[in-house]
Amino acid sequence: MQLFRTKSVEQTLAETGDSKRKLVRSLNAWDLAVMGVAVAVGAGIFSVGAQAAAYHAGPAVIVSFLIAGVVCGAAVMCYAEFASLIPAAGSAYTFTYTTMGEIVAWVIGWDLILEMLMAGSVIAKYWGVYLNDLFHLMGLNFNTVFHFGSFTFDVAPLIIVAFFTVLLVFGTRLSARVDGALTVLKIAIVAFVVIVGFFYIKASNYTPFVPPSQPASSVPGAAASGIMGQPLWQWATGLQPSIYGVSGILSGAALVFFAFIGFDVVATASEETKDPHKNVPRGIGLGMLLVTVLYILVAIVTTGMVSYKDLAKAASPSLATGFELVGATWAAKIISFGIVVGLTTVVMVLLLGLTRVVFAMSRDGLLPRRLSTVGKHGTPASLQIVLGVIVALVASCFDVGVLSDMVNIGTLSAFTLVAVSVPIMRRKRPELPRAFKMPGSPWVPILIALANLWLMLNLSVLTWIRFVVWLVIGFAIYFGYSYRHSRLGNKELSADLSEETKTSIG
Numbered sequence: 001m002q003l004f005r006t007k008s009v010e011q012t013l014a015e016t017g018d019s020k021r022k023l024v025r026s027l028n029a030w031d032l033a034v035m036g037v038a039v040a041v042g043a044g045i046f047s048v049g050a051q052a053a054a055y056h057a058g059p060a061v062i063v064s065f066l067i068a069g070v071v072c073g074a075a076v077m078c079y080a081e082f083a084s085l086i087p088a089a090g091s092a093y094t095f096t097y098t099t100m101g102e103i104v105a106w107v108i109g110w111d112l113i114l115e116m117l118m119a120g121s122v123i124a125k126y127w128g129v130y131l132n133d134l135f136h137l138m139g140l141n142f143n144t145v146f147h148f149g150s151f152t153f154d155v156a157p158l159i160i161v162a163f164f165t166v167l168l169v170f171g172t173r174l175s176a177r178v179d180g181a182l183t184v185l186k187i188a189i190v191a192f193v194v195i196v197g198f199f200y201i202k203a204s205n206y207t208p209f210v211p212p213s214q215p216a217s218s219v220p221g222a223a224a225s226g227i228m229g230q231p232l233w234q235w236a237t238g239l240q241p242s243i244y245g246v247s248g249i250l251s252g253a254a255l256v257f258f259a260f261i262g263f264d265v266v267a268t269a270s271e272e273t274k275d276p277h278k279n280v281p282r283g284i285g286l287g288m289l290l291v292t293v294l295y296i297l298v299a300i301v302t303t304g305m306v307s308y309k310d311l312a313k314a315a316s317p318s319l320a321t322g323f324e325l326v327g328a329t330w331a332a333k334i335i336s337f338g339i340v341v342g343l344t345t346v347v348m349v350l351l352l353g354l355t356r357v358v359f360a361m362s363r364d365g366l367l368p369r370r371l372s373t374v375g376k377h378g379t380p381a382s383l384q385i386v387l388g389v390i391v392a393l394v395a396s397c398f399d400v401g402v403l404s405d406m407v408n409i410g411t412l413s414a415f416t417l418v419a420v421s422v423p424i425m426r427r428k429r430p431e432l433p434r435a436f437k438m439p440g441s442p443w444v445p446i447l448i449a450l451a452n453l454w455l456m457l458n459l460s461v462l463t464w465i466r467f468v469v470w471l472v473i474g475f476a477i478y479f480g481y482s483y484r485h486s487r488l489g490n491k492e493l494s495a496d497l498s499e500e501t502k503t504s505i506g
Contacts, residue, residue: 004101024378032283038345054311056252064252080281087276090360110474115410116354124395128156157395165388189338201304213245254458265353277435
């Protein structure tokens, strides 16, 4: 079996010219930067920092954000090199197909489907939850959840997913414009909350900046308590679950890494970007910088307003908790509105990313080829609708909160393999033009891969078990369908592809 057969860069680019499967290039660098900010700045900006401070790192959560930001920033620069080299849909899936081979590409594609399907469903679900909270805060007696005996159905996720599915069917450019307007609004809300929060900061709350390590069981609610909840490396080495200290900073970085997901989604839009060789690296870099600054500012305010010990006593620590503890309860309404707006844009970008990954895999024959046909608006309309329906139903009917950690491990696994792929492609095809180069190859990409792997080891045992189960399902599909239907496995089609590549680069 030829499990590690690879596609050439020329073949990949040639396929983007297929008139039945060709996406329209309409995005610029700013559109991509806004897309990255849109997906990374959601409800998490108001909660993930507080949770990491309360249960992991204390005030040193600021360092956790820096670590996660540097690791993610370096990883997305690897994405930027590949996206400037191979501006095709599919992101990490497409990149690894040209370097490590089909079986590795399948694993990454399968991981990306997991990441974006679960993230889209979770975010759409939480959008409904926070929308209802906002209604109640505003004194409106309205609820989007309906009960039919023991079965519950929330129409809010259905509405938001349907809205953006329609927009995406009519064109990525139109969706980007709506997304951009909402993103500017939510950044303004975040900036307002941060500025107000600075007036409540007390320097004493930053002491000790790195709290001494202590058993996780000493803090009720700490995520690391219990065998299934503790980081994999602690369980594997037999260490007692602990929080705070240096290990708390690292586990906090693994947790807040969730805040930076989305830039791999931006790379999936490279096939729809004008002058992608320049605009993709610029868009990714600008978006990453904006997101890192916003999250660090929120972390500074959150830990400065109240002690991390007080945050740990709350049932669900968040930035709103900090405002409530200092008596500024009015901020809860603004934060709730900011969360609803923030989650709105996240849903759109995840729907886009999910569709483009499945689109790329189906164009290669690893999933049914008919899924990769485009409509009159230059978008894979049928596929967008099918995936929109799936996300909407999962979000409306199921409790998907327990699967949110799966988003992290899917992203980190993709980041790891893309980083490793950079020096491999440099060695295999040094002559190819690269508008952007990741500095320090091969050692910097290898260090990036190791850093991502370390963050993965700081995720919980239960997350790893679920991840292995998902991979087993993926391998069953690959060997049962994908291997036999791959275009690379068809000699006649491979010959056609070779003919197409003669004019693909230039």
